[in-house]
Amino acid sequence: MKSLKFLCDAMLGKTARWLRILGFDTFYTAAPHVTDDDLLKIAKREDRILLTKDKSFFQKARRDGVVSVYLDRPSASEEVAELAELYEFKEKLISGANNFSRCPACNGILQVVSREVVNDRVPLGSLENFDEFWVCQTRTCGKIYWKGHHWDNITKELEKIRNISRIKYLKDEHNRISE
Numbered sequence: 001m002k003s004l005k006f007l008c009d010a011m012l013g014k015t016a017r018w019l020r021i022l023g024f025d026t027f028y029t030a031a032p033h034v035t036d037d038d039l040l041k042i043a044k045r046e047d048r049i050l051l052t053k054d055k056s057f058f059q060k061a062r063r064d065g066v067v068s069v070y071l072d073r074p075s076a077s078e079e080v081a082e083l084a085e086l087y088e089f090k091e092k093l094i095s096g097a098n099n100f101s102r103c104p105a106c107n108g109i110l111q112v113v114s115r116e117v118v119n120d121r122v123p124l125g126s127l128e129n130f131d132e133f134w135v136c137q138t139r140t141c142g143k144i145y146w147k148g149h150h151w152d153n154i155t156k157e158l159e160k161i162r163n164i165s166r167i168k169y170l171k172d173e174h175n176r177i178s179e
């Protein structure tokens with residue numbers, strides 16, 4: 001199966017972060033100079049599924065032949081659960097395979113490194129308490145993550161997404177996707 005690639009509109013920042021945490025290549029920018037037309041071009045060029053909270057943009061994308069999904073759930077967790085249903089990645093969501101392979105901040109690839117590699121860039125307390133660190137490979141980002149860093153919130157939220165995704169959404173999804 002071809003791996004899924006997404007593009008989130010500017011209103012879907014949280015959803016984009018979650019998709020990245022789950023390991024999906026997800027384009028997102030909040031830069032004000034990026035127009036809807038730019039997003040459509042990127043989606044086409046990079047073969048990304050466009051996700052949007054804007055119904056008229058969804059319709060425009062559909063007219064333009066861009067695969068897109070109109071998301072209007074009240075929370076990012078529900079939106080991710082809905083996508084898991086639509087694109088059949090519920091199993092992956094539940095197993096956690098590929099989680100934490102991408103940087104939630106920039107979409108870069110995360111590499112697992114040992115304490116020694118990051119010992120000059122991580123607070124001493126964290127260095128002492130954790131032995132696994134992830135470093136973003138994008139040079140302009142380079143963020144470092146470890147399990148103490150918001151970890152409880154992330155795992156709680158993931159559990160919430162899993163629970164929602166266990167409830168099967170009614171099959172009104174065909175109205176939501178255009179291909």
Ligand SMILES: [Zn+2]
Binds near residue numbers: 104105137138141
């Ligand atoms: Zn990064």
